[in-house]
Amino acid sequence: AQSVAQPEDQVNVAEGNPLTVKCTYSVSGNPYLFWYVQYPNRGLQFLLKYITGDNLVKGSYGFEAEFNKSQTSFHLKKPSALVSDSALYFCAVSLPDKLIFGTGTRLQVFP
């Protein structure tokens, strides 16, 4: 079955430290890959996507993601975390007619 996995329910990091939120997928072919962020009581907002080309993709708010085809991973990264980055993050993978989402990772950045 085609799926997206986010192995960590929560990631805790101190402000100013680098952060990584992990995502792996099991989808045939060469899907497009996405990261979305959800702030409390809000809808999901697009952060970045990978289609093809450079394995390091840059997105909104200083986030970037690294695509690794051999490991079928698409990890979200940021060099220096901010308290305001605290939110729920979703990885998603495109199928021909819809996206499938991971279960989400809550990022908590402590001052």
Place this chain on the structure above:
Amino acid sequence: NAGVTQTPKFQVLKTGQSMTLQCAQDMNHNSMYWYRQDPGMGLRLIYYSASEGTTDKGEVPNGYNVSRLNKREFSLRLESAAPSQTSVYFCASSEDTGYGYTFGSGTRLTVV
């Protein structure tokens, strides 16, 4: 502002009552989707409409019906609400899945 508009934002229903969640987009997108979000389960697709005039079941369609009224509007109906349908419901639209989705702000539904 362009985007996806969902109504209502909050709703409390009694078991067995019916209601319709409304969704409209003004971006001329072909495809529209309904998801539910539950703690620890992420987003699960209920129904989607790849284009005007078509609808398809997603991962969790039982207990729901949909109508793609026109290109702009895609409604979700609960015929006989159950406590298991307590959730946050999101509507989304896309021009093509390769472009990703634009999401509405959600409807928080509680069934008592």
